[in-house]
Amino acid sequence: MEETIVKIIAYGIRDDEKPYLDQWSKDKGIEVKAVAELLDESTVDQAKGYDGAVVYQQKPYTAEVLDKLASFGIKSLSLRNVGVDNVDADAIKRNDIKVTNVPAYSPNAIAELAATQLMRLLRRTNTFDCKIANGDLRWAPDIADELDQMTVGVIATGRIGRAAINIYKGFGAKIIAYDIFHNPELEKEGIYVDTLDELYAQADVISLHSPATKENEHMFNDEAFGKMKDGVFIINPARGALVDTDALIRALDSGKVAGAALDVYEDEVGIFNTDFGSFDAIPDERLKNLIKRENVLVTPHIAFFTKTAVKNMVQFALNSNVNLIEKGSDESQVKF
Ligand code: NAD
Numbered sequence: 001m002e003e004t005i006v007k008i009i010a011y012g013i014r015d016d017e018k019p020y021l022d023q024w025s026k027d028k029g030i031e032v033k034a035v036a037e038l039l040d041e042s043t044v045d046q047a048k049g050y051d052g053a054v055v056y057q058q059k060p061y062t063a064e065v066l067d068k069l070a071s072f073g074i075k076s077l078s079l080r081n082v083g084v085d086n087v088d089a090d091a092i093k094r095n096d097i098k099v100t101n102v103p104a105y106s107p108n109a110i111a112e113l114a115a116t117q118l119m120r121l122l123r124r125t126n127t128f129d130c131k132i133a134n135g136d137l138r139w140a141p142d143i144a145d146e147l148d149q150m151t152v153g154v155i156a157t158g159r160i161g162r163a164a165i166n167i168y169k170g171f172g173a174k175i176i177a178y179d180i181f182h183n184p185e186l187e188k189e190g191i192y193v194d195t196l197d198e199l200y201a202q203a204d205v206i207s208l209h210s211p212a213t214k215e216n217e218h219m220f221n222d223e224a225f226g227k228m229k230d231g232v233f234i235i236n237p238a239r240g241a242l243v244d245t246d247a248l249i250r251a252l253d254s255g256k257v258a259g260a261a262l263d264v265y266e267d268e269v270g271i272f273n274t275d276f277g278s279f280d281a282i283p284d285e286r287l288k289n290l291i292k293r294e295n296v297l298v299t300p301h302i303a304f305f306t307k308t309a310v311k312n313m314v315q316f317a318l319n320s321n322v323n324l325i326e327k328g329s330d331e332s333q334v335k336f
Pocket of ligand 1: 103104110155156158160179209211212237239301304
């Protein structure tokens with residue numbers, strides 16, 4: 001057998017990721033050991049003898065685990081996702097571990113779900129599905145809205161926001177946007193408003209695509225909902241922390257918000273991507289309150305979960321890991 005120079009261990013590999021990992025390993029002739037378990041104190045010893053580690057998990061990458069990796073000579077850590085907030089920064093710096101992420105695996109994956117859910121809300125498909133299942137084939141009173149008659153306010157025009165704008169434009173919607181940084185191409189189109197208040201006042205649909213920071217936590221609170229148009233539709237495939245769930249529930253109760261599509265939820269960790277066996281067993285009353293509503297579409301953080309995105313997450317991370325090991329750097333390296 002041909003001798004390989006680099007050896008990588010990949011933690012938390014799911015069944016849907018494995019074929020892309022195997023294909024990459026075969027194409028590159030590089031050995032990759034796939035481990036189903038996440039990287040923690042109980043699994044870190046499996047990394048002994050490898051040159052780099054590829055990982056993806058919501059649970060913390062602790063100082064103890066990172067110290068151990070470094071003691072095995074592993075100084076190359078590649079995350080298959082964007083966020084690095086669960087990585088112990090002090091341990092990374094202390095051990096001189098180089099870390100990469102995958103900043104954009106498929107912006108369209110997220111934008112397509114946003115548009116899908118918006119169209120479902122506008123055409124009241126959830127309500128019709130329920131009516132039809134009960135033998136009620138009448139139209140009224142569930143009359144739809146047409147997107148080409150509406151103004152979509154896009155908050156944040158980064159990679160995903162721009163992909164969403166392209167799709168909404170395809171439906172003929174009028175687009176307005178708000179971002180703290182103006183994209184030069186979109187600036188030429190004159191779509192930016194100067195303040196969130198202007199966007200709230202004009203938008204029939206608000207599509208949220210900004211990162212969550214300390215400053216914008218619960219940016220959609222009672223005050224913000226109060227500034228929005230009556231009957232606004234809210235699309236959030238960005239971050240749960242951006243929306244004050246209690247305020248959203250109040251806005252849904254009052255009719256201020258006509259419908260909401262949520263792919264993220266502020267208390268989603270430990271709940272999304274879990275099978276509770278029955279609806280009643282979901283251990284979160286606020287979430288159940290939202291799911292039960294016909295004008296709310298909850299999905300368990302699935303926007304990224306497409307074949308293209310999963311393939312890119314796996315293979316971009318493996319490429320970055322090899323670059324770190326062989327060249328000592330990679331364009332996706334994260335500064336700590
Ligand atoms: P990006 O870095 O390409 O763009 C982010 C944009 O947000 C930038 O234009 C930036 O200027 C702008 N921004 C930052 N702070 C802002 C603020 N306070 N107000 C307005 N604009 C602000 O990011 P992206 O790849 O487009 O990701 C957007 C969001 O989507 C992130 O929250 C990300 O976590 C989320 N996301 C969700 C999924 C999913 O599966 N649901 C998958 C990937 C990303």
